[in-house]
Amino acid sequence: MKFLDAIAAEHRLIEAVSGALRTWAGAVGGAGAEPEDGERFMCFFRDFAGGFHHAREEGVLFPALVREAELGADSGPLAALTAQHRAMERALAALAELVAARASGPPLLAAVHGYLRPLGQHIDAEDSVLLPESRTRLMRAGLLELPEVAPDAAAAAARADGERLVARYPGTDDPEGLRGEGCVVCPSFGDTCQGVEREWWSELEWEDFRDRVG
Numbered sequence: 001m002k003f004l005d006a007i008a009a010e011h012r013l014i015e016a017v018s019g020a021l022r023t024w025a026g027a028v029g030g031a032g033a034e035p036e037d038g039e040r041f042m043c044f045f046r047d048f049a050g051g052f053h054h055a056r057e058e059g060v061l062f063p064a065l066v067r068e069a070e071l072g073a074d075s076g077p078l079a080a081l082t083a084q085h086r087a088m089e090r091a092l093a094a095l096a097e098l099v100a101a102r103a104s105g106p107p108l109l110a111a112v113h114g115y116l117r118p119l120g121q122h123i124d125a126e127d128s129v130l131l132p133e134s135r136t137r138l139m140r141a142g143l144l145e146l147p148e149v150a151p152d153a154a155a156a157a158a159r160a161d162g163e164r165l166v167a168r169y170p171g172t173d174d175p176e177g178l179r180g181e182g183c184v185v186c187p188s189f190g191d192t193c194q195g196v197e198r199e200w201w202s203e204l205e206w207e208d209f210r211d212r213v214g
């Protein structure tokens with residue numbers, strides 16, 4: 001499904017720009033990092049990661065799962081992922097204030113991690129659970145494709161900025177950022193969402209599972 005492939009490809013770009021942001025934030029205030037690039041990073045995460053990528057998940061993918069696969073919008077994974085989008089917007093707004101104030105050093109890095117660590121876990125949960133589940137459930141409902149939405153001028157400019165920033169700042173990993181696969185890595189697991197099996201599996205799927213594991 002091209003739509004889901006595009007979402008996954010956008011995750012790779014968001015991760016690459018995340019690595020570049022960590023590099024920039026670690027260097028800004030000294031040599032090798034332009035302070036003005038801070039606004040470009042904020043622009044990428046606000047207008048591309050938020051305004052285009054998250055907006056398409058919420059505006060196209062989640063409603064299709066509710067409509068076609070009869071999944072709940074107000075509880076479980078879709079509500080959890082939507083709430084994570086809102087929480088990341090708040091973390092990004094706090095980071096953007098520091099960037100606008102030309103902050104550097106530990107306060108800036110703390111705000112960068114405060115935004116990027118949940119974002120990384122959110123991407124992992126989507127890559128390892130949401131996207132494969134969406135593929136299976138939408139195909140089972142007979143839906144082979146979702147409508148693609150072209151980026152508007154702001155999102156297209158933000159994506160181009162992001163690609164330039166990746167070329168300019170070699171990515172830095174975050175050794176303290178927990179990453180992984182499955183619901184256990186999701187920030188909402190055990191809190192507002194009890195995992196895909198408990199939230200989404202039908203009695204038929206549980207029966208099939210029991211048959212397979214004996």
Ligand SMILES: [Fe+2]
Pocket residue numbers: 054057081085122126
């Ligand atoms: Fe998302």
Ligand SMILES: [Fe+2]
Pocket residue numbers: 007011053054057123126
């Ligand atoms: Fe996503």
